[in-house]
Amino acid sequence: MSSSSPVAPATDPADDQAPVALDKRVVYVIFAALVAAMFLSSLDQSVVSTALPTIVGDLGAVADEGWIVTAYLLAIAIVMPIYGKIGDLFGRRWPFLVSITIFLLGSLGSALSTSFEMLVTARSFQGLGAGGLVILSQAIIADIVSARDRGKYLGPMGAIFGIAAVVGPLLGGWFTEGPGWRWCFWLNVPIAAIALIVAFFTLKLPSQSSTKRFDFLGTVLLTLTTSGIVLLSSWSTVSPTRKYDWSSPWLILVLVGTVVAFALFVWWETRVDEPLIPLRLFRDPVFSVSVSVALLLGIAMFAALSYLPTFLQMARGVGPTDSGLLMLPMMAGMMITSIGSGLLISKTGRYRLYPMIGMAVATGAIVWLTFITGSMSMVLFGAMIFVLGFGMGLVIQTIVIAVQNAVDPSEVGTATSTNNFLREIGAAVGTSVFGTVFTSRLIGNLDSVMDRIPKGTLPEHMHANDLTPSMVKDLPEPLHTDVVNAYVDAMAPTFWYLVPVAAVGFVLSLFLRDKALSTQAGLQARGESLASG
Structure with missing residues (x-):
């Protein structure tokens, strides 16, 4: 039961300017803090990708480098449903402040790590905070902004994922080549500290005293x-x-x-x-279709994005930083449609069309990626990933709006966390399957190439697993072309494994139905007011 007093009556629900629970100036300030928090969480999933070889080299743990990424992603996935449920039961103000604090301390620990074990522990701690930043940011928007008006805010939040996916590797490469890999984590400290201060003084959401057992x-x-x-x-x-x-x-x-x-x-x-994830929510067709699309989106899209920089580095011979720059068209496509669809949803009150178009476009983009070649124009490659980002931007945050609007306002955190949790699980599974198929084909292709190399051309101890982007770039012809073709012949067909997944997501999106978007913010719908502190 809430300990807060009711707010003033809402304005006319038919008003095109959907009411909010707070003054809009305050909403914008809170929104800025939420965007900063979500950006930090998303950025740290990608910023270490280009710095990993240097990090594990410095800490003497080359064989275990995957744990630096796995520990972070595992912690995020574990805590997402927990933060969603706690926010619904006890309010979101303090869980959000705690999650920022945990993320800040985890970033500090990562920057100060003197051993591989210390870094993995700090990254895990960092992930425990990052999971809350994503879920609670989206749920807090639902608390202070009506579903009808929410697209204006969740649209830019969706664009954050695309921005972080590109900016992360760029920053990681720049830090590694410049001030050092530890700045991948030092960067978070001042931004998280500012977000924490802003949220503490502006995020006056009500606390709740629930009698329900966790x-x-x-x-x-x-x-x-x-x-x-x-x-x-x-x-x-x-x-x-x-x-x-x-x-x-x-x-x-x-x-x-x-x-x-x-x-x-x-x-x-x-x-x-009081289940952590109430299975009865899946009886609602809007909820079940939306979270299913989120799962399939995670499998198909994030798997595709994970290995495209590898293609650029190995097949095109570009450096880590340049490979990040070449992914900018994807970010542009995602920003255009994520923000644009959010504005259109707020204006029209309808959302069904956007996931349908988005999944169709994204499926087409993945089919297009099966035609990549080692000699292709980077303009053509940019067009391919622009289309992919264009499709993703129409889906990611639109289904969050649909999910939040499909449930009772008292369960918006649980619904949001379920959607994001399934997307994260999909990303983990999809990336694994894609990586397994691609790498298996690649090793076979490279072994075949290496068997044809005359003795003495390469050091005797060198084999397919030893090749790095710089080594491939320096290989003499025709060996260089053979190795590049080995990568292309392994990756291009592998995208076909993602096409059916994306296509099923498109078919499912056809069953999504428009449900009238609420014109009340979550606080208003629950009859709650701002907390006094």
Whole structure:
């Protein structure tokens, strides 16, 4: 039950200018803090990508470099549903402030790390905060802005993902070549500190005193399930440094444990009074279609994006920073449609059309990517990824609006976290599957090339797994062309594995229905007012 007093009556629901719970100037200030927080969370998923070789080299852990990324993503995925539920039960002000603080401390620990173990621990801690930044930012917007007006705010938030995906590798490369990789984490400290201060003084959301019991057992079971999925995705990906494959009894044991934990989670959630993720939400067709599209979007789109910089570096011979610059068209496409669709949704009150068009365009873009070649024009490549970003921008935040509008205002955090959680799981699984198929084909192609090389051309100890972008660039002809073709012949067909996934997402989007967007902010719908402190 809320301890706050009711707000003044809302304005006429038919008013095109949908009411908000706060003065718009205050909303903009809060929004700026939320955008900064979400940008930090998204940025840290990509900023270390170009710095990884240097980081693990400095810390002496080349064989375990994947843990720096896995630890962060695993922590984010685990805590997303937890933050969503806690926000619904007890209010979002303090969980948001705590998540920023945790992220700030994790960033500080990462920057000061003197060992690989310390860095992985700090990255995990950082992820525990980052998961809250994403979920609570979107849920807070739902608290202070009506669903009808929400597109104006969630649209730019959706663009943040595209911006971070490009800016992250650029900054990572620049820091690595300049002041040092630790600045990948030092950068977060002042921005997070400012966001924390702004949020503390402006984010006066009400606290709640709920008599409902938090679902601790469901949390444990979902944590085990999530950990299993992410670890299976990470460990089963074929790579030169892999420790496990599907012949390993450890991997089989993790798989069995994950299936059992998931089955127990589903069983428990149907019996507990206040489930972590209420399965009854899936009975709503708008909710179930939207989160299903989020899952498939994560599998198809993020898998495609993860390996395109590799193509640019290995096939085109560009550096890490330049490969990030060449991804700018994708960011432009996403920004245009994410912001544009948000404005149109606010103006028309309809959202169904945008995921349909977005999934169709994105599916077409993935089909187009199957035609990449090592000698293709970078203008043509830019057009391909622009179209991909154009499609993604129409989907990512639109389905968040649909999900939030489909549930009771008291469950908006849970709905938001479920959508984002499934997208993250999809991204982990999709990237793993794509990586496994691509790398398996690549190793076979490269081994075939290396077998044809006359003895003495390369050092005797060198094999396919040793090739780096700089080494490929310096290879003599025709060996250079053969290696580039090996990469292209491995990657281009692999995109076909993503096409059916994206196509299913498009078909599902056809079943999405427009549901009248609420003209009341979440606080108003729940009869709550701003907290006094």
